[in-house]
Amino acid sequence: MSIHAPEYVRRIAPYQAGKPISELAREYGLDEASIVKLASNENPLGMPESARAAMLAAMRELGRYPDANGFELKAAIARRYRVPQEWITLGNGSNDILELAAHALLQPGQSAVYSEHSFAVYSLATQEVGARAIEVPARELGHDFDAMAAAIAPDTRLVFVANPNNPTGTFAPAPTIERFLDRVPADVVVVLDEAYNEYLPPELRFDSSQWLRGRPNLLISRTFSKAYGLAGLRVGFGLAQAELTDLLNRVRQPFNVNSAAQAAAAAALVDQEFLERSYEVNRQGLARLQSAFDAMGLQYVPSFANFVLVRVGDGAAVYESLLRQGVIVRPVAGYGLPQWLRVSVGLPEENEAFLAALAKALGRERGASGR
Numbered sequence: 001m002s003i004h005a006p007e008y009v010r011r012i013a014p015y016q017a018g019k020p021i022s023e024l025a026r027e028y029g030l031d032e033a034s035i036v037k038l039a040s041n042e043n044p045l046g047m048p049e050s051a052r053a054a055m056l057a058a059m060r061e062l063g064r065y066p067d068a069n070g071f072e073l074k075a076a077i078a079r080r081y082r083v084p085q086e087w088i089t090l091g092n093g094s095n096d097i098l099e100l101a102a103h104a105l106l107q108p109g110q111s112a113v114y115s116e117h118s119f120a121v122y123s124l125a126t127q128e129v130g131a132r133a134i135e136v137p138a139r140e141l142g143h144d145f146d147a148m149a150a151a152i153a154p155d156t157r158l159v160f161v162a163n164p165n166n167p168t169g170t171f172a173p174a175p176t177i178e179r180f181l182d183r184v185p186a187d188v189v190v191v192l193d194e195a196y197n198e199y200l201p202p203e204l205r206f207d208s209s210q211w212l213r214g215r216p217n218l219l220i221s222r223t224f225s226k227a228y229g230l231a232g233l234r235v236g237f238g239l240a241q242a243e244l245t246d247l248l249n250r251v252r253q254p255f256n257v258n259s260a261a262q263a264a265a266a267a268a269l270v271d272q273e274f275l276e277r278s279y280e281v282n283r284q285g286l287a288r289l290q291s292a293f294d295a296m297g298l299q300y301v302p303s304f305a306n307f308v309l310v311r312v313g314d315g316a317a318v319y320e321s322l323l324r325q326g327v328i329v330r331p332v333a334g335y336g337l338p339q340w341l342r343v344s345v346g347l348p349e350e351n352e353a354f355l356a357a358l359a360k361a362l363g364r365e366r367g368a369s370g371r
């Protein structure tokens with residue numbers, strides 16, 4: 001006899017994470033130090049020194065539970081985004097914020113709207129609570145906001161928007177998002193997921209937190225996992241007016257963000273020098289990857305984030321060939337993109353190692369006779 005579990009849970013396909021370096025080393029007998037991982041959109045600079053120091057100091061207190069309210073980190077976020085502390089929810093990564101929204105707002109018989117080729121957790125969070133997914137076909141691999149607004153059904157309670165989007169790297173400018181927000185019914189919550197916001201070029205940046213004032217149904221989610229370099233600590237946050245924040249708080253685990261993560265994040269948030277360096281390393285790396293793809297005649301989606309989606313033909317075969325060469329990227333067949341691979345921007349030498357391995361995988365290395 002099998003365990004009783006809801007059908008909607010049995011139907012969930014587990015999240016496919018980027019392959020860890022240690023796993024590839026074990027499976028292929030490779031030296032860990034020689035492996036290049038460009039699979040999870042992490043910051044290739046690692047964590048900032050300022051955050052490391054703050055974390056080490058916080059470790060003296062690890063015998064105690066964390067501050068369940070995250071006072072210091074919330075105070076730093078409140079200053080940075082000019083919002084009241086009552087508008088902030090801390091999350092175990094921004095993944096937690098996305099799930100809190102689903103748990104607080106969705107139930108069986110209701111629906112969530114999101115775009116085709118958008119972040120996998122939108123579908124997971126929707127399925128976890130037994131709600132119906134309305135996946136709206138993408139336009140040129142980006143969100144089709146007219147179609148998304150039209151897809152909102154009477155039972156829709158939640159809309160997920162990723163800007164920039166993962167895995168496509170597409171971006172919608174402020175006026176497009178604002179127009180979309182104006183079209184969403186006031187009782188339907190929009191989660192505006194800005195995990196890659198810090199990688200936007202200065203001329204495209206806008207302060208979405210200013211939109212919260214007139215919009216009780218907007219939830220902005222941000223993360224410390226990408227430009228802030230703290231992916232392993234698991235910390236992110238949501239910004240929303242007090243009523244929505246209160247709802248999220250009701251379904252939040254009391255100690256969802258550990259003390260080391262809270263301390264590191266508060267330090268990273270104000271480390272402008274690290275943030276600028278991260279932006280610059282990414283800008284140069286992205287330009288290098290995209291110009292190499294141009295030179296190789298490979299189609300790619302011009303990216304606004306810290307990764308790029310490139311069309312390689314047989315995505316699974318090229319992924320395998322890269323693995324054998326010690327390079328981990330992300331296959332995206334699960335996103336309905338079997339001909340593409342997503343590669344995160346690395347340090348210059350990592351980008352070069354990837355490009356050399358890719359040329360080999362495609363039979364395009366210098367001196368190769370084929371194709």
Ligand SMILES: Cc1ncc(COP(=O)(O)O)c(C=O)c1O
Pocket residue numbers: 040041092093094095096119162164165166193195222223224225231234235236
């Ligand atoms: C669009 C998007 N949102 C949210 C996340 C979640 O990241 P984290 O939970 O590390 O904040 C990711 C991670 O890849 C992402 O790509």
